[in-house]
Amino acid sequence: MKNPFLIGERLYLRPLDKDDLDRCLRWINDPLVTTTLTMRFPMSRTQEESWILSHYKSQSDLPLAIIIKDQDQHIGNCGLHSIDYVNRNAEFGIMIGEKDQWGNGYAPEAARLIIDYGFKQLGMHRIFLHVYSHNERAQRAYEKVGFIPEGTMRESYFHDGRYYDNLIMSILESEWVES
Numbered sequence: 001m002k003n004p005f006l007i008g009e010r011l012y013l014r015p016l017d018k019d020d021l022d023r024c025l026r027w028i029n030d031p032l033v034t035t036t037l038t039m040r041f042p043m044s045r046t047q048e049e050s051w052i053l054s055h056y057k058s059q060s061d062l063p064l065a066i067i068i069k070d071q072d073q074h075i076g077n078c079g080l081h082s083i084d085y086v087n088r089n090a091e092f093g094i095m096i097g098e099k100d101q102w103g104n105g106y107a108p109e110a111a112r113l114i115i116d117y118g119f120k121q122l123g124m125h126r127i128f129l130h131v132y133s134h135n136e137r138a139q140r141a142y143e144k145v146g147f148i149p150e151g152t153m154r155e156s157y158f159h160d161g162r163y164y165d166n167l168i169m170s171i172l173e174s175e176w177v178e179s
């Protein structure tokens, strides 16, 4: 394992580095990966590099690379964002960029690692996420982790000629500790 930060059964999470840039760029410009994300414009190498560099000193964003332990393969990224230390809220996000690794349960495993860190080490009270209604795969993955639907922003996302709902799901500290 190279520079592990959070270690799970099959995966570990580590900080993103400049060496990860080309891989991240490939994923973030892959229409099949981004069709369920908020991306509207292509991402340049310069933009992606400054996104990675901007997090080095950030206390409000914690992006991490998701690595399969066995092959030491970087398959995606996840993170806690907009970390709010007053209200103790943070937003969770994830992308498994290597599509051939979808359906292996890696997203729930990575989510559990970083969410546990969010509650137990960063002192968060509520961790929430946004997911589009057509992204049933992600909703299923989030349910497995224990996220509970809490609201709907109706028809707020326009995609391929029609509107979709933007769902909000969350987990509270008390629910996490008890689970």
Ligand SMILES: CC(C)(COP(=O)(O)OP(=O)(O)OC[C@H]1O[C@@H](n2cnc3c(N)ncnc32)[C@H](O)[C@@H]1OP(=O)(O)O)[C@@H](O)C(=O)NCCC(=O)NCCS
Residues within 6 Å of the ligand: 032, 033, 034, 036, 037, 076, 094, 095, 096, 097, 101, 102, 103, 104, 105, 106, 107, 108, 130, 131, 132, 135, 136, 137, 138, 140, 141, 144
């Ligand atoms: C969404 C994403 C994170 C899921 O990651 P993953 O590691 O493949 O998740 P899982 O392995 O738990 O598989 C998802 C579950 O959805 C199910 N699923 C797959 N396609 C589905 C579909 N069309 N409808 C409903 N469920 C579906 C799978 O069977 C699996 O459930 P199961 O374990 O009960 O069989 C990953 O596909 C991804 O990164 N997609 C692109 C970016 C993205 O959408 N990020 C999330 C933004 S909110």
